[in-house]
Amino acid sequence: MQDISLSLRKQNETIGFVPTMGYLHKGHISLIEKAKKDCTKVILSIFVNPTQFGKGEDYEKYPKDLNRDKILAETAGSDYVFVPSVGEMYAENFKASVKVKELDFVMCGSFRPGHFEGVCTVVAKLFNIALPHRAYFGLKDYQQYLIIKKMVEDLNFPLQIVGCPIIREDDGVAMSSRNKYLSKSERKNAAILVECLNQAANLIKGGFTNLEDIHNTMCEKLSGNPYVSKVDYFDFRDSETLENISSIDKHDFKRSGSNLLIACAIRIGGTRLIDNMVFDIGRVT
Ligand code: PAF
Numbered sequence: 001m002q003d004i005s006l007s008l009r010k011q012n013e014t015i016g017f018v019p020t021m022g023y024l025h026k027g028h029i030s031l032i033e034k035a036k037k038d039c040t041k042v043i044l045s046i047f048v049n050p051t052q053f054g055k056g057e058d059y060e061k062y063p064k065d066l067n068r069d070k071i072l073a074e075t076a077g078s079d080y081v082f083v084p085s086v087g088e089m090y091a092e093n094f095k096a097s098v099k100v101k102e103l104d105f106v107m108c109g110s111f112r113p114g115h116f117e118g119v120c121t122v123v124a125k126l127f128n129i130a131l132p133h134r135a136y137f138g139l140k141d142y143q144q145y146l147i148i149k150k151m152v153e154d155l156n157f158p159l160q161i162v163g164c165p166i167i168r169e170d171d172g173v174a175m176s177s178r179n180k181y182l183s184k185s186e187r188k189n190a191a192i193l194v195e196c197l198n199q200a201a202n203l204i205k206g207g208f209t210n211l212e213d214i215h216n217t218m219c220e221k222l223s224g225n226p227y228v229s230k231v232d233y234f235d236f237r238d239s240e241t242l243e244n245i246s247s248i249d250k251h252d253f254k255r256s257g258s259n260l261l262i263a264c265a266i267r268i269g270g271t272r273l274i275d276n277m278v279f280d281i282g283r284v285t
Helices: 002-010 026-038 066-076 115-130 139-154 177-181 184-189 192-205 211-224
Strands: 015-020 041-046 080-082 134-138 160-164 228-238 260-268 271-279
Touching: 002 015, 002 115, 015 026, 015 115, 026 041, 026 066, 026 134, 026 160, 041 066, 041 115, 066 080, 115 139, 134 139, 139 160, 139 260, 139 271, 177 271, 192 211, 192 228, 192 260, 192 271, 211 228, 211 260
Parallel strands: 015 041, 015 134, 041 080, 134 160
Antiparallel strands: 228 260, 260 271
16 A cells, blocks of 8 residues: 555655545545545545454444445545555554543543554554545544644644544434444434534523533433433533633633534443534634
């Protein structure tokens, strides 16, 4: 793959890269299509990365359908599909790791220790293999997007990170390969996640500034749903620093040039689902 990318670069092609763990859905397709618009060649990688899964998580059962993925990727505009094996990515004596401090302590990082280190390490490897000019990430995994952007900035990777909008089902549920785990009634109830995000946003638009109160109301609503087995977090954070925000009035958004991130992670049965919304505070206050 690296040889191909080196030769594409020699031919002055612009390489767009979409790293995935496969089992493609419309969210991934939108990333490929955006890459195709911006770049002359698109590389998609499919690799279920063992080092970003914790003990008892879904590494073993992560959904796979490589033949379907290849067809979808090609139809959407991928020129190459890179599918390395675990052995190729991690030799027996593999020792390196990449960590972005602080941003990985909070939100998903505090419930999935080591997860973002696994993500950063594999993404750094994939960047060095695919040698892209631009790499495309969905904003559903907002914390991942922010951490990778910081890694690229701090470690001088010569490429641009492009964040792309969340693609949603008709009822608002964010597209995710993990939605496949949900039973029919669990899937129906998964809409509570986006409902709570919208409700919180509407309260803020309506003039509520005390985010702790909104947090408590939303946690109560989520925990009250019989399909929600656990609420990991419903947080209000600075969209650049991930600092916790308890009151809109007291937070200096201008300092970091940021917005309000409303982010949430819950479990429905055994399935962990995340969603978020970046709220333009300038349009509210
Ligand atoms: O978002 C994902 O699918 C994965 O975390 C990524 C970026 C492909 C790294 O394994």
